[in-house]
Amino acid sequence: MSLSFDRRRPALAFTACMAAMATTGATAGCGSNAAAGGAGGSSQGRVPAVIKLKDPGNAGPLAYAKRERILEKRLKQVGARVEWGGTYASFTATIDAVRSRSVNVLEGAISPVLGYLANSDDIKIVSFSDRVTDPKAPHTDGLVVPPDSPARSLKDLVGKRIAVNKGGRGEYLLLLALEEAGVPVDRVQRVHLNPDQAASAFATGKVDAWWAIVRAYPEVVAKGARVLVHGRDLPEKDLSIIAARTELLQRHPKAVRVYVDVLRELYAEQRRSPEKFQNVFLDKGPTAVSGPRLQVELDKARYENGPRYAVAADGAYVTAVNGVFRKYGVLQVDVRPQDVIFDLARSGVPTP
Incomplete structure (x- = not known):
């Protein structure tokens, strides 16, 4: 048994749809499959x-x-x-x-x-x-101090100003590092700055240390900053x-x-x-x-x-x-x- 297809039916169906919906103005439902949400469109x-x-x-x-x-x-x-x-x-x-x-x-x-x-x-x-846990991988963050800073550990930063991004990775790592070192967090002053502000404050001596992250970290280290602790040294999550x-x-x-x-x-x-x-x-x-x-x-x-x-x-x-x-x-x-x-x-x- 062969099947036949009436090529006039799509046009007839569209005409009937338009006539039936003329009084409502709801003609959007009479479009083609693509217009109604086919390939490249949004169904329903x-x-x-x-x-x-x-x-x-x-x-x-x-x-x-x-x-x-x-x-x-x-x-x-x-x-x-x-x-x-x-x-x-x-x-x-x-x-x-x-x-x-x-x-x-x-x-x-x-x-x-x-x-x-x-x-x-x-x-x-x-x-x-x-x-990244492979010890051969470069570090991507760290608590840095100026090259001439006398600080050699977190305990040496008691009473000092440390730049961190507020509520971000820098602040989280600093809090975790202070906890690990047994230094009460209120014994240092956290200065909330965005990365550009922190870089400027660190370079001009307005802060004593900075937890530098992402691209700021290799840039400041290349300029001679000394690292006290890295994020990878901590049990961070x-x-x-x-x-x-x-x-x-x-x-x-x-x-x-x-x-x-x-x-x-x-x-x-x-x-x-x-x-x-x-x-x-x-x-x-x-x-x-x-x-x-x-x-x-x-x-x-x-x-x-x-x-x-x-x-x-x-x-x-x-x-x-x-x-x-x-x-x-x-x-x-x-x-x-x-x-x-x-x-x-x-x-x-x-x-x-």
Whole structure:
């Protein structure tokens, strides 16, 4: 038995639909499959997913992804797109962009995110990156003092001014280090400054020490600063994370999974070939690195772990960082892991 297809039926059906709905004005339901949410659209009237990111700068997997348009290509496969935003001087400024919805996916660490999560439920942690433990890997942070400082240990900083990023990784590590050294935290003065402010204050002698992190750390060490203690010397639990706005996760978990998957792949590639992830857009200027500084960044990249999906066991890391901040009054309320970790691996997966 052969099957026949009447090619006039789509047109006839559309005409009938228009006639039946003419009195209501509800003609949107009479469009084609693409117009109603087929490929590249949003089914059932949902808004297509947009991953909104801050500018990634001139180095790292995200910068490489931007230059090569990798996210644009991969997100398009799930009906989503990426929107690149501005540059922010601090994590606090990035959080303000998240609050205003200019950014809806961000990278950071547990420590600075907790301050936001203590007062809001509109972002969730979707991935963690395990700490680098290989002793051959370069350090990425440290409590530094000027080269001529008489301080040789934390106990020598009693009564001194120490710059840290408020409620962030620097403050967490300093509190943990003081605790480990048996120095009461109120015996030093914590000065809350963002990285640029801290660099200036340290260079001009307005603070006696500084817990430098990320790119500020190798820069200040290259200028002669002496390190008293590193984060890797401590039993710290402040893992790097990726977080996303809750409404994005609820409506478009597949798009966020694509984002995390792309980063995981690129971090693995960076470990193999770190050179192509430095000076991605410019090889000259203030954002470019060369010589010994470039070598440090290449060495760091060879050991850096990429993101993995969050699992229930990661709640122990959130609890540990929260415990330090609560103990010393940085947080006024507890942040519970079950309230802030989002199971991206299972979200949107049909139940068998």
